[in-house]
Amino acid sequence: MACTCSSTAAIADRQALATRRGARSSSRHQQRRVAVRAGLVETLIKPVLQIGERLPLKEGIASFYDESSQLWESMWGDHMHHGYYPKGGAPKSNQQAQIDMIEETLKWAGVTGATKMVDVGCGIGGSSRHISRKFGCESRGITLSPFQAARANELAAAQGLGDKLQFQVADALQQPFGDGEFDLVWSMESGEHMPDKQQFVRELARVCAPGGRIIIVTWCHRVLAPGEAVLKPEEQSLLERICEAYYLPAWCSIADYERLFREQGLTDIKTADWSEEVAPFWGEVIKSAFTAEGISGLLKAGWTTIKGALVMPLMAEGFRMGLVKFVLITGRRPE
Numbered sequence: 001m002a003c004t005c006s007s008t009a010a011i012a013d014r015q016a017l018a019t020r021r022g023a024r025s026s027s028r029h030q031q032r033r034v035a036v037r038a039g040l041v042e043t044l045i046k047p048v049l050q051i052g053e054r055l056p057l058k059e060g061i062a063s064f065y066d067e068s069s070q071l072w073e074s075m076w077g078d079h080m081h082h083g084y085y086p087k088g089g090a091p092k093s094n095q096q097a098q099i100d101m102i103e104e105t106l107k108w109a110g111v112t113g114a115t116k117m118v119d120v121g122c123g124i125g126g127s128s129r130h131i132s133r134k135f136g137c138e139s140r141g142i143t144l145s146p147f148q149a150a151r152a153n154e155l156a157a158a159q160g161l162g163d164k165l166q167f168q169v170a171d172a173l174q175q176p177f178g179d180g181e182f183d184l185v186w187s188m189e190s191g192e193h194m195p196d197k198q199q200f201v202r203e204l205a206r207v208c209a210p211g212g213r214i215i216i217v218t219w220c221h222r223v224l225a226p227g228e229a230v231l232k233p234e235e236q237s238l239l240e241r242i243c244e245a246y247y248l249p250a251w252c253s254i255a256d257y258e259r260l261f262r263e264q265g266l267t268d269i270k271t272a273d274w275s276e277e278v279a280p281f282w283g284e285v286i287k288s289a290f291t292a293e294g295i296s297g298l299l300k301a302g303w304t305t306i307k308g309a310l311v312m313p314l315m316a317e318g319f320r321m322g323l324v325k326f327v328l329i330t331g332r333r334p335e
């Protein structure tokens, strides 16, 4: 009996091992296929991305959002960030998924109230309006895009929030605010634009009130494996194309952010990877770009926006390859 048992166990072990090997090799195979496809798309897009003027980073970011924000708002609404689509969740609109992203982020970070927030990289102020309505708080938003700052102020005034919310053009790396002004420091998908992540986190920590909370939701590359010093050449090349189109500097990983948070003496640090929760997003964006309204809007908006649209499939591939990560980090400034 014992013998049969152990031989059954041995067979089961061998079968499990074979299944694991099979799964590993098929997942390696799948990864290779995705990488080849990404390489192909990238090769086709590369020459197109080189057409037109290449502005320095800050001017590029400002003009990218000046040019594309109106189209985005008309197609997607208030929020220029990923939606939250948990696996097995009920079907929902993209707009609801974006609101859920804000709600789930606040819940995850344990934020139950705020009196004054700063919205760093505020877009047209969607997060500020939502959170101000939820908590009754004030908000100051900063963006590099004059178009966005004006539109955010216009929407706040039109929605009766003009006395609580103010938006202006300013650099997140040199914020026009005093030390410790805000009990909620919020950066929703702006960190990927910051050329100096250390200065970015330093400024977030400086404007945060003692006991206040900082939240960054951002794009990162995967965490490097032990002994790995840099990403693989094909991964770097894919990110370069994305950076060219979206005016992004070099990327970092969530492990790098965690180190920067510790360096600033922040406490209660927590991170999360929601790459799976946002997986449907780029497919949805691509779908909306290929409608009659999307195509005519892209043509009207201009070349920078068209380049942004062409790179969308590369973002989707980057996620599929496990290279691009949608991550969150939060921490508190000690009392």
Ligand code: SAH
Pocket: 061, 062, 065, 078, 079, 080, 081, 120, 121, 122, 123, 124, 125, 126, 127, 142, 143, 144, 145, 148, 170, 171, 172, 173, 187, 188, 189, 190, 193, 194
């Ligand atoms: N948080 C908004 C917009 C995200 S788009 C939303 O979720 O809807 C990225 C935003 O980051 C844009 O508003 C862009 O102007 C801003 N941004 C990028 N680099 C910046 C910098 N150095 N200083 C301030 N804002 C910046």
